[in-house]
Amino acid sequence: MWMQMGTPAQWSEHVPAKNERYHIEIKVTDNATKTRLPYSTVTFAATNKANGKSVETILPPMWGGSGLHYSENSPLAGDGVYAATVTVGVPTFAREMQDKDLWSKPVNAHFHFKLKEGVLVEVSEPVSAAN
Known part of the structure; x- marks a missing residue:
């Protein structure tokens, strides 16, 4: 997997660590336009109900x-x-005036x-719910 890593960000190969066994992938799509949403902050959080341990990653x-x-990879x-939650933040790209209120939360x-x-x-x- 290639991604931008570090500060300043540079394209690098991300080699999974030994414990990074699970690949979490989210495809954020606007239902009305069927367009993938760029420039959002997407967070995945999950808690194991049996042992109470949690993971969270952007x-x-x-x-x-x-x-x-x-x-x-996580x-x-x-x-x-x-119990898992995916949070999709407000996209930071410019919108058309008629769409200015879409994805505002x-x-x-x-x-x-x-x-x-x-x-x-x-x-x-x-189960989706707006904040």
Whole structure:
């Protein structure tokens, strides 16, 4: 995976660390226009309900075979059911006057997923709610 890393940001290969076993990928799309939303801050947070351990990461924007998406490799806190939230911040790109109120507040999607023996075995449908 290639991404901008460091300060100042430079294109570098991101080699997953030993514990970065899970690839989290979010494709943020505006329902009305079917357009991927660039220039947002996208955060993934999950808590293992069994052991109470949490992970949280900001997903940087990336380009791949499926187009623009936000993703990161991440460790998770073992097997179990996780309560997860994805937060999509307000895009910072300019809008047409008629669309100025679209995406004017951050949006959260809440869902759960289950890991068994390190494998994803269940995911609920996300429930979206504006902040």
